[in-house]
Amino acid sequence: MQFLKFTPDLAPYFDAINREWISDMFTLEPIDEKVISNPQHYVIDRGGYIWFASHPEHGVVGTCALMKKADGVFELTKMGVSSHARGLKVGEKLLSFVISKAEVIAYNTLFLLTNQKCQAAIHLYEKHGFVHDKEILQNYGKAYERCDVAMRYHRKKIQN
Template sequence: RKNLIMLSSKGEKMSEILTEECFDMTVTIESILSATHNDLWRAIEEWECLLSKESLLDRVKEVKRQRESKDIKIVPYEPCYQEAFKSLNKEWINKYFKMEEADYAAIDNPEKYILEKGGEILVALYKNEPVGVCALLKMNDEYYDYELSKLAVSPKVQGKGIGVLLGQTTINRAKELGGRNLYLESNTILKPAIHIYEKLGFKKIFGHSTSYQRCNIQMELIIE
């Protein structure tokens, strides 16, 4: 008589996650062990000293971030990414607001509305799946060169630093194109997005005209 035990599809996915988490923990502990040179009790003291500077959780998170970053690529927009550009933006807009005329113009025809006007779109791939997008709009403005717009990251991969990486890559691309003064519009309800913009160096400004009803905060970045 035999008892066969098998994992369900959900269990297999959980097993993969646990395997990765155990790997991160092992690498972290081994890195701490390699930094100690004394007996166990002194080693424990060294551990306490090291962990007082950076917790074990933070160290594991950093190892995880570095491992996952190897699966992240930022690539230029291609027509095959149009549906991802559209769906990723509609997802966050419809969650918090409602689609506006300018939204439809940009995501329904990005080639005409963004690319043909001198702008660019970057796409974040995670394990070769498009999970994030960011647009750089060429502005017809006496002061601002480009607008950073349509930054969207799938909820499935948030927390991996993809938003910051996308934003920074877009800023670098604007600099390569000769842009120095960047502009963006957002809403303060989008706290994670505002945090990303501030981390990238954007500062609040006031008084610039906008075509979006949902816009209640405007920001700029002067590239040195």
């Protein structure tokens, strides 16, 4: 698995991968349409980051963004894997990679918003250090009609 940093020529993958998974489970909301159709403007130009997972046999099959919400505050968002690549652990590898990148970015808060219907994803997030957080839900959850779960990342403490 190779991880690629956003370039404008990868933008169509960001749109297609996110459009597929969101449409499969939910209704695309206006904020989804804005972000996935113009990630350069809504993520990159505003101080955020986007990465892609490229599989040796299947090509670009996953994506994930860190959207800057305020100084030191990032939302892990628009994480998706193409349906034809599910079961290859792409999501797990991509999430680990993005967290490793986030840990070197100067941030105070890393959070995500999701829905209870996404139990497999919630389990993956919990496994990687995200915990449910009511304050995040209150402060940011209104961004999406479908949001009923908010989680905050807790950096792992280094053992001496």
